[in-house]
Amino acid sequence: MMRKIIQIDEEKCDGCGLCVAACxxxxxxxxxxxxxxxxxxxxxGxxxxxxxxxxxAITMIERKAAPFDEVSVRKxxxxxxxxxxEELTTCSCPGSMGKVIEKDGDDQCSCGHDEEKEESLLGCGCSGSMARVLEKNEGGECSCEQNGGKQVQAQSCCRSELRQWPVQLSLVNPGASYLKNAHLLIAADCTAYAYGSFHQEFIRDRITLIGCPKLDDSNYYTEKLTEIFKKNTPKSITVVRMEVPCCGGIIRAVKEAMLRAETIVLYNEVVISTEGHIINNL
Incomplete structure (x- = not known):
C-alpha cells in the first residue's frame, strides 16, 4: 500500500540516537x-x-510500504x-555485584576495614549480581597505615559519595532495596568526567544510575526506568546530561518513563557544558 513513512539519509546521520529514543x-x-x-x-508514519x-537526516516520504502493525510492534x-x-540476569561479570554504601558520621576514613552487607537480588550464583552495602565514613582523614606506615590525608573534595553498586542502569536490578523511596540521580556517563564537583553536588545523598543515550538503547532505558519508578516510588528525580544534542535522549527516556509509571515527584534537570560548567539547572 502507498502510505507515509520515514526515510533516513545515512550520509547526514551522525549516530546521535535521538531518533531511536523518540520512536x-x-x-x-x-x-x-x-x-x-x-x-x-x-x-x-x-x-x-x-x-x-x-x-x-530524517524526512517523511510517501511510498509503497507494509501497513503499520500494532501487534508486531508490541511483540x-x-x-x-x-x-x-536476559543480559542483566546472566550475571557473567563479578563487577555487577550490588552494593549500598552507608556513611558514618565521624571524620575518620576506615579505608580497607569497611564491612560489607550483602543482599542477594539475582539468584544466579554469581557474586557480581549481589546487592551490597558499603559503609563509608564522612571524614577527610584516613586512619589506614599506607605508604610505608604514614597516615594518608584524603581531601574531602576528592571523596567518593557513591552509595550503591552497580551504577550502570543496564546492570541495576529494579528490585534492589536501595531504590525504595530513594532520591534518584540519573546521569549521562560523561557528566561525572566533565563536572569536577559531581560527587559533592549531585551524587551525595542520592542513588546514582548512569548510562549513555547515544551508545545504548534508549527504548530499553525507558522500559527499565518505568519498572524502577513503578516498583520503588522515588522521592525525587534529578537528571544530569551534557549539552551535546545526542545526550538529550536520557531526558526523553526519563520523562517518558515517568509518564508511563504515573510518577509525580520533585524533578530537576541539569545541563553540563563540555567545558565543565552548569549551563542550565531547571
Whole structure:
C-alpha cells in the first residue's frame, strides 16, 4: 500500500540516537553507528522522530510500504525488553555485584576495614549480581597505615559519595532495596568526567544510575526506568546530561518513563557544558 513513512539519509546521520529514543515503536535502531529503519511495519508514519534529528537526516516520504502493525510492534517491544533482562540476569561479570554504601558520621576514613552487607537480588550464583552495602565514613582523614606506615590525608573534595553498586542502569536490578523511596540521580556517563564537583553536588545523598543515550538503547532505558519508578516510588528525580544534542535522549527516556509509571515527584534537570560548567539547572 502507498502510505507515509520515514526515510533516513545515512550520509547526514551522525549516530546521535535521538531518533531511536523518540520512536516508541522501536522502528529505528543504531546499526554500525547509523540510524536505520528496521521494518516498515514498525513505523506509524506520524514522524515523532523528525524534529529530534539535529542533522535533518530524517524526512517523511510517501511510498509503497507494509501497513503499520500494532501487534508486531508490541511483540518487538516485549522482545527487546526480554533481551535486556536476559543480559542483566546472566550475571557473567563479578563487577555487577550490588552494593549500598552507608556513611558514618565521624571524620575518620576506615579505608580497607569497611564491612560489607550483602543482599542477594539475582539468584544466579554469581557474586557480581549481589546487592551490597558499603559503609563509608564522612571524614577527610584516613586512619589506614599506607605508604610505608604514614597516615594518608584524603581531601574531602576528592571523596567518593557513591552509595550503591552497580551504577550502570543496564546492570541495576529494579528490585534492589536501595531504590525504595530513594532520591534518584540519573546521569549521562560523561557528566561525572566533565563536572569536577559531581560527587559533592549531585551524587551525595542520592542513588546514582548512569548510562549513555547515544551508545545504548534508549527504548530499553525507558522500559527499565518505568519498572524502577513503578516498583520503588522515588522521592525525587534529578537528571544530569551534557549539552551535546545526542545526550538529550536520557531526558526523553526519563520523562517518558515517568509518564508511563504515573510518577509525580520533585524533578530537576541539569545541563553540563563540555567545558565543565552548569549551563542550565531547571
Amino acid at each position: 516508541h515503536e522501536g522502528a529505528i535502531e543504531l546499526i554500525d553507528g547509523k540510524a536505520k529503519l528496521v521494518s516498515d511495519e514498525y513505523c506509524d 506520524l514522524g515523532d522522530c523528525l524534529p529530534q534529528c539535529p542533522q535533518g 518487538r517491544q516485549k522482545a527487546l525488553a526480554e533481551k535486556r533482562n
